[in-house]
Amino acid sequence: MPVHILEKRFRFDPLTFVRLRRLLHQNQPDVVQSFLFSANSYVRFPGVCPSGSKIVVAERCVDSWKSGWQLRIDRWLSNRMDVMTANSESVAEFYRSVVGVDEQKISVISNGVLPPSTTATETANAPDLRTELGLPPDTPVLGFAGRLAPQKCLNDLVWAFHLLHQAVEGSALVLVGDGPQRDQLAEFAESVGCRSRVFFTGHRSDAAQLIPQFNAFCLPSSFEGMSNSLAEAMAAGVPVIASDIPANADLITNEETGLLVPCGESVAICKAAQRILTDNNLAKSLGEKAQQVIQSKYSVEQMVTSHIELYERMAGADR
Structure with missing residues (x-):
């Protein structure tokens, strides 16, 4: 699978928007998956993702550390995605109640935990x-x-x-x-x-x-x-x-x-x-x-299966 490095230089790098938009429009992915605040903001910004791509953003923490401007961006972009995955019910509740994400757009997929070394x-x-x-x-x-x-x-x-x-x-x-x-x-x-x-x-x-x-x-x-x-x-x-x-x-x-x-x-x-x-x-x-x-x-297999099922559902939603 090809890997492309966008070379983001600072928090909000305008060139990253341009590079990311160009890459996504060239490849026309069925699903775009992002993780955490910076990437989640980039992919939800109007025009970055192709109109046919489903956007899945992931949040991993009850982000009470976020500043006012970050929360404002989150709220502005809160429903500019198809699904938000949260790794716990508490994270899902934070983004429902504090950020205002539509409950129907949140899917809880817990982290997978590898078993301890046994060999x-x-x-x-x-x-x-x-x-x-x-x-x-x-x-x-x-x-x-x-x-x-x-x-x-x-x-x-x-x-x-x-x-x-x-x-x-x-x-x-x-x-x-x-x-x-x-x-x-x-x-x-x-x-x-x-x-x-x-x-x-x-x-x-x-x-x-x-x-x-x-x-x-x-x-x-x-x-x-x-x-x-x-x-x-x-x-x-x-x-x-x-x-x-x-x-x-x-x-x-x-x-x-x-x-x-x-x-x-x-x-x-x-x-x-x-x-x-x-x-x-x-x-x-x-x-x-x-x-x-x-x-x-909380097995890794369960986490992987849940993501695959989500991607397949998103990719086939309009077919």
Whole structure:
């Protein structure tokens, strides 16, 4: 399949409109699929797509971060497409209620989650997280994987761990990923007295092999779409703790497939983590049930099939 690079230079590059329009009109595609704000705006701009092409735009997050001008563009273009796909019910509700997208034009297709590595080669090549960090093999690890950014509310997690490590002897907090808050989080951990037990791995291409080594996974975010890292932890059978925002509640049934806690409440995070790290039966039950849910409802095969069915329906709509 040919790949064309448009060489977009900045946020709204007029030449990109021209190049994209020329390319689409030359190829006359049955369906044009775009992802996220910039691409979604380009393809919906009048005249860019051929009149016979069906436009499918995809949104992946409850975009409360968007500025006023971005929301105005979204609202102006809100119904200049045939379908908007959302990866969770919470994302669909945001674009219905805040942006004003016609409910009939929204289709929810959840992210597909790959199963954890299971082959002998992958298992043998997986790095041993505790050895790498200089920790004893029986260290209780509370972990996070993702971007170290304000949205993730990681100060709440660090403060929760400050309380937790006094109750669960020898425990460690491992933050996999990088982002603008890394230095600030390290300084905060130092200020509350737990820096020696908080470990930053930086960006890791092997994050999927590290997550299964956590004893518990925590995602305290203030907003999400459908968190891949949360779903990956559940797929690996790692018991999870997450803020009770709509996107996380879409994935987790509280006390059955994970523990939901009020957003911003470090004490609640600490208590939930302590329950998991000190109750093997609870940890095993939460992890197994979460794994079953991901395998049955969020497979890559289901995601691919849903997209193929959507494209076939769009391509054949006027035939």
